[in-house]
Amino acid sequence: MKKTRLAALAAFALAAAPVAAANWAVIGPSQSVAVAGSTMTVTPRTPWNKATHKLGPKAEAWTQDGFTLNELDFIGGVGPGEALVKERNKKDKPLPKFSASMTPPDIVQMFEATDRILLNTSLFEVDKVEPARLGGRDGFRFEYHYVVQEDEVRRKGEARAAVVGGKLYLINYNAPAIHYYDAGIDEVRAMMDGARL
């Protein structure tokens, strides 16, 4: 089953092994922390768990209750020609690549295609795209919902992004539409609002 992005990547690497990412680092509350090996910092209100198995060279993923219940991804400075997350199957399932000249709707489209490919789903819809700020920079936010096969849980997601110096910074949150999304979104939005670049 590939319910989450990290699981999709891990499952490909480890064939039939259960969702990997056995190692975690606890992120303490109320402290500023640099994410995704970049200059982006965020300050969570409550403790989170960072998977030490990275989503990609410039991406990491956090959770509170496990990735099937809440997932917070940080993309820190993806450059031109790079994918959002690590490409595990370049040959058969290459991921779309970032370009510095992309408009916000282009980036949303790239995000959607990446998720559809990683999660093997056709049920993914963007619900809203609008201007917003990230780390004091002009950027945008978008909302979406999706379902993954064999899991069938309706999930909602929200992301905030900005292109700075030709590189993409993005914070993405998603969780089941029932209970978990609403339970986590306030803290996540506060983290997005307070992020520094």
Next chain:
Amino acid sequence: MTGRGRLAAALLAAACVSFAAAGPARAADSKPRLQALEPGAPPPWTPGYQPLDKDEKGLWMEADEAERTLKASNFVVHDEALNAYIRSVLCRTVGDDRCHAARIYVIRTPFMNASMAPNGMMQVWTGLLLRVRDEAQLAAVLGHEFGHFEHRDTLRLFRDLKSKTSAMAWLSFLPYGVGLIAQFAVIGGAFEFNRDMERDADIEGLRFMTRGGYSPRAAPTVWTQFRAEQDATAVARQQKSRKDRNGGFFATHPNSAERVQYLTHAAQGIPNPPTRFGETEYRAAMASWWAPLIDDQIKLNDFGGTEFLLQSLAGGTWTPELLYARGELYRARGAPGDFDKAAGFYRQALDLGSTLPELRRGLGLALIRAGNAEDGRKAIKDYLAMKPDAVDSKMMAMLAGGE
């Protein structure tokens, strides 16, 4: 789940998802054939048919369980007209006496496949519907699947595998996927049989479709098209085509080149074959589905394969909808020159009189990326005027504002 249950489940996933996987060409004629089942047993489409023994009961139980899950799936397409149409093609193909045994589920997934489980659960994936060009091609696939069902191939395979202890060990690792990409099915030797079964099912499908009045020439065409699409994907990705890829352990199906060859040969051997292809009927039945299914395909990031599919759908006549899709495809790739080409496709569609608001959206975004911001902003304003409540209206308004 017990060990036995896992095996049965794996078989459902493996043997039933049985249409599209490609394996290596080989001299299969020298391989032993699977045993036929008890002579005189009623075919499984007989009204009131019940599984006959422990093995078959176990398989049915697994299939029934899988079907309960599938019924509630978000991926099942509930469009009544589409479902009724596919059923009508199946009934015409295999006959009214047989087709009642199938329960058809159209599954929203962009890959080319179909399957039928021993209990009559039939899955038709939307990726298949996007790829067949007429009713006769669809009939070839549905007939093939019904052939597996009629010959109780899953049960034959199950019995064969049960006698192989090493197979049991392997199978305990297998995932259980309904509708998912479960082609990573099983193990070398045992699946020599599967290739024979696939060949038999291909020929059975040919017989069914011919009896139903469809041109048997459509059967090999399904495969020549798919091979051409694989070539197109590979060219755009600068790779070697996967069409003749050696499936290794996972080679459950005859190579597609081999399929084209024997299906063509068999079709030519049918005296006075019917000539119906049903292209017009197929296009009409699919009319409202092209746009979403093409959208699913575009988002797979497979430029070559998608361009091939669009060209083949157009058949030389580009409708506004197909031009829009082509614009989206080129715009998504964004290679040098693609934005100008995309803008050209959107404009052609507008010239044909299309009022689709998204044409203006695509045109605007393509022009901005092509360096013509002024015209781009104008097109986006047109889009917003036509669709003020679009989900991206605030973002697009900002882009149209020029900052």
